[in-house]
Amino acid sequence: xxxxxxxxxxxxxxxxxxxxxxxxxxxxxxxxxxxxxxxxxxxxxxxxxxxxxxxxxxxxxxxxxxxxxxxxxxxxxxxxxxxxxxxxxxxxxxxxxxxxxxxxxxxxxxxx
Amino acid sequence: xxxxxxxxxxxxxxxxxxxxxxxxxxxxxxxxxxxxxxxxxxxxxxxxxxxxxxxxxxxxxxxxxxxxxxxxxxxxxxxxxxxxxxxxxxxxxxxxxxxxxxxxxxxxxxxx
Numbered sequence: 001x002x003x004x005x006x007x008x009x010x011x012x013x014x015x016x017x018x019x020x021x022x023x024x025x026x027x028x029x030x031x032x033x034x035x036x037x038x039x040x041x042x043x044x045x046x047x048x049x050x051x052x053x054x055x056x057x058x059x060x061x062x063x064x065x066x067x068x069x070x071x072x073x074x075x076x077x078x079x080x081x082x083x084x085x086x087x088x089x090x091x092x093x094x095x096x097x098x099x100x101x102x103x104x105x106x107x108x109x110x111x112x
Numbered sequence: 113x114x115x116x117x118x119x120x121x122x123x124x125x126x127x128x129x130x131x132x133x134x135x136x137x138x139x140x141x142x143x144x145x146x147x148x149x150x151x152x153x154x155x156x157x158x159x160x161x162x163x164x165x166x167x168x169x170x171x172x173x174x175x176x177x178x179x180x181x182x183x184x185x186x187x188x189x190x191x192x193x194x195x196x197x198x199x200x201x202x203x204x205x206x207x208x209x210x211x212x213x214x215x216x217x218x219x220x221x222x223x224x
Contacts, residue, residue: 004155033212035214040216041216041217042116042118042201042203042214042215042216042217043156043201043203043212043214044214045211045212045213048211056211058211090155090156092155100146100158100161101146101158101212102158103148103155103156103157103158104155105153105154105155106154106155
């Protein structure tokens with residue numbers, strides 16, 4: 001069974017640019033959550049989507065946005081990148097929304 | 113404000129002995145708790161969970177204990193194996209939301 005997949009694996013951007021990260025959940029999972037993990041910290045919740053609707057939002061600025069598609073895959077968009085956005089971005093899927101979340105390998109974003 | 117805390121950044125244990133990883137939380141609304149294991153360059157892997165209606169949950173070598181009055185949970189691994197060497201995160205969620213709050217992690221090293 002395929003687990004949660006994320007693309008790209010690594011990404012290098014410069015300040016002010018925009019980035020789109022993608023996530024495909026485990027087959028049958030309808031909920032996708034996004035987390036940001038800065039080095040030395042635990043994952044910080046950014047968004048949760050369930051059945052294509054936003055169900056939760058963490059304490060992140062409006063530069064961060066996300067959406068979920070009819071096939072339950074998801075995109076995380078970050079505008080006007082800052083150096084502090086450099087982190088590992090993790091996607092997790094679950095079914096139903098409240099159960100254990102299964103994580104993908106993450107996308108390592110570096111902002112120069 | 114860190115609502116989930118893992119105060120021990122690292123722990124070393126001899127192979128075959130018990131590993132005890134601790135986690136404290138501040139939000140009394142948390143009612144669902146999980147432990148994840150994370151290897152470098154991989155996403156967190158779900159280990160074991162416990163809901164607030166229980167005070168203990170076992171799965172093979174892994175046991176999680178929950179002390180609601182102390183707002184404390186612990187993960188016991190016995191016997192510890194070298195393959196258990198990884199970073200362990202605890203996470204918590206409240207019923208009203210699907211947002212999981214993670215601790216900062218404890219790096220476990222099991223010495224052969």
